[in-house]
Structure formats: C-alpha cells, structure tokens
Amino acid sequence: DTAVSQTPKYLVTQMGNDKSIKCEQNLGHDTMYWYKQDSKKFLKIMFSYNNKELIINETVPNRFSPKSPDKAHLNLHINSLELGDSAVYFCASSGGRDSVYGYTFGSGTRLTVV
C-alpha cells in the first residue's frame, strides 16, 4: 500500500494547456502539502491544507489552484501552463508537529511543458 500516491508520474504537455495532478494519502494525516522542486533541486512549498482548509498559500501564480475534496486528497490544477512550470511536483502529508510520522512524500510528478 502506497502511503502517499500521486498521479500521473510523468506529464508532458504544451504551453497554454490546463492539467491536473492528483494526490491521495492513506495515513490518516490531517495536513497535506504541495512542493515544487525546480531544475536546481530546490524544494519550495506551494500550498498546505489542514482538514480540507487552505493554511499556506505561498507566492504562487493564481494559475495554480489546489483543491481538497476531503482530508485524504489534495489535487493541484494548473491553468494556462507556461514553460517555467516545468518541474517535479511533490505531494506530502503530515500528522502535525508532534506526529511520529513526520512528513511523508509522494513519488513526485515530473511536469514538462513544451
């Protein structure tokens, strides 16, 4: 059983398209996150949801819209894709500050915009 699963693993699309990445966790965690890893391997948080409620919304273009239908799912929808959106997107979940689980990451979605 994969704890945090993301789909798709790879996504190649043309500029201007709209695409979605899905994330599901079966750990019973309350908080889920989206991170972006750029070509230099730098990881930066994009969004954080706690029990379906948006907690953190970093400086991210509003073309990116997260949606959390329930606390086990956090999807990322991207409108009007641009070349600079090419990156690896990681979903993660956590049980909170004192959780023995810490943070668990999904396997990532490599997005390539051409």
Next chain:
Amino acid sequence: AQSVSQHNHHVILSEAASLELGCNYSYGGTVNLFWYVQYPGQHLQLLLKYFSGDPLVKGIKGFEAEFIKSKFSFNLRKPSVQWSDTAEYFCAVNGDSGAGSYQLTFGKGTKLSVIP
C-alpha cells in the same frame, strides 16, 4: 520566517571516507529538524529527525545528526560512506507558520557523489 542554509553544494568523497554535511537554520521558536535523502530519480525519504530529547539522533543506513542549539546547527554525519550513498541530501526545519500548520522549509540541498 524560518530558513535553512546548507553550506556545501556538492561534496565528492571516496568510499569509506567520513561524511559531514553542514546545516544551519534560523527560526525564533521551537523547531523540529529533519534530514531527507533523494536518490537519483526518486522521491524524498526521511533519514532522521529531531523533535526533542537527546541531541544526537541516529537514523537509517548508519547516518546520524547532532542538534547544537547554541549554534543553530543540525549537521549530518556518517563515519564511512558507500557508493550507494550517492544522492541529494536535504536539511529541513519546521515550526509553527500560524493557524496551527507546521510548514517544512528545506535547504537548497547538498549533492553527494561517492567514488568507488
């Protein structure tokens, strides 16, 4: 705001050499500290974490890290590296970002290349 600084961008070692990767953080409150490893083409995996208690933390695969509060440091060590340790290593810190959410902030990573 919290921040994490990793001193070395790329470290190259021969097998059996000892490893120490530096990590310093800046945050005004109580923090939790982590080291993650990312093998080529793979996702992040937790190596070890510090929440409280003994500042010397032992993780998986023979790694350990020492939390030195006075130096705001959490350096990663391994006495003898192997070729399979070749990977990207990320130090991370989390603290309360408000509204009860503990945001994980990463350093820029250190690439470790181990030469057989």
